[in-house]
Amino acid sequence: MNETSELAVSRIVVGKRIRKADPAKVAELAASIGEVGLLNPITVAIPGNHLVAGLHRLEAARSLGWKDIPATVLVLNDDQRALAEIDENLIRNDLTVLQRSEHLAARKAIYERLHPEAKAHSPEKQSQRGAGKPREIISPGFTTDTHEKTKLSVRTIQHEVQIGSMPEAVREAAAKTASLADSKTDLLLLSQVAKKDEGAAVRVAEMVASGEAKSVKDAVQQEKRTAKAEVARKITEEGVALPSGPFRVLVVDPPWKYDARAEDDSHRARNPYPDMTTEEIKRLPVASLAHADSVLWLWTTNAFLRDAFDIAHAWGFTPKTVLTWDKEILGLGDWLRNVTEHCLLCVRGRPVVMLTNQTTMIRERRREHSRKPEAFYSMVEKLCPGNRVELFARAGREGWSKWGAESEKFDAAG
Helix, strand or coil, X not given: CXXXXXXXXXXXXXXXXXXXXXXXXXXXXXXXXXXXXCCCCEEEEECCCEEEECHHHHHHHHHCCCCEEEEEEEECCHHHHHHHHHHHHHCCCCCCHHHHHHHHHHHHHHHHHHCHHHCCCCCCCEEECCXXXXXXXXXXXXXXXXXXXXXXXXXXXXXXXXXXXCCHHHHHHHXXXXXXXXXXHHHHHHHHHHHXXXXXXXXXXXXXXXXXXXXXXXXXXHXXXXXXXXXXXXXXXXXXXXXXXXXXXXXXXXXXXXXXXXXXXXXXXXXXXXXXXXXXXXCCCHHHHEEEEEEEXXXXXXXXXXXXXXXXXXXXXXXXXXXXXXXCCCCCCCCCCCCEEEEEEEEECCCCCCCCCCCCEEECCCCCCCCCCHHHHHHHHHHCCCCEEEECCCCCCCCXXXXXXXXXXXXXXX
């Protein structure tokens, strides 16, 4: 059934729609209809007389006091009706990026319910059911089908489905600010925040809405600074007691303070742990924790390699060699892009070190930010007998003492 007839306005069910009616557009359309009449009928699906397309036309007719309205009637189930509504809206040019993203995310869910056989197929594929038998046409995947119907690029579809899949509370907060709701760059960044922490994403969107932040990037930086300040406050108020020494083996991973591009998320200082200047690190009571005959493993980034030697001397240790960690993943950096981190092997007195054929290189794929390679700890345990402590630890290890405000950060991850 696909025919046009007069339907009673009171019988048409609008239901919950992704795109709401704009009162200003309803008023403008009502004025036009009053002068020239309704040029295009609305679209309704049966059973149920559910509205598919023409919300503004329907609301304009209601405002004009119409009892009946011309309607094209289709026979559709709930998913088909929802998909038709979405596709009708997607071809319009007046959707914001956020509205279009919500439509695309909803379209993906519906399309894959209607075409489960196509869920694993991005391009259109065909399969041979057997020699001499007709070919079975597999429905195109969601992205291919959407590209064909909307002419949106594959990259745009993928990005905007990610945006439209944000939790409802985050999308509602983003919709409050017109500039944010129509900024793909900001919304993509917001979606990345939402993946990790929905509450943080809502706060970020609200900061932009209130004018407290100029952009999502600015709000994210403020949110990180707030989180970092909270860790600092806890350290100040609660304190983290140093373990009692002396220790034969010490591992220290200082929170180096970056001044250049301090707001860049790629930098070590963007860790929520409060950063420290070189002079503040020198004043740490490492010397009092160390045995008279002990080994110090001091982690440093490329930018602070020279400072690390000064710090080791300030603590009463003599650097002997440098261990380099090849992270196997290209990072950012100044001048050259970083793929390495270093650890100074330093000694005090005459410690016992079980050297065999260990080298100055560890190759292990980088995991979470600030997490050190497992191969490092295994090597230290083989090389250095005696009691061990790690300062600024991010996880506990059997047989080690630890100290730091985030000393349990990676315990659950394993």
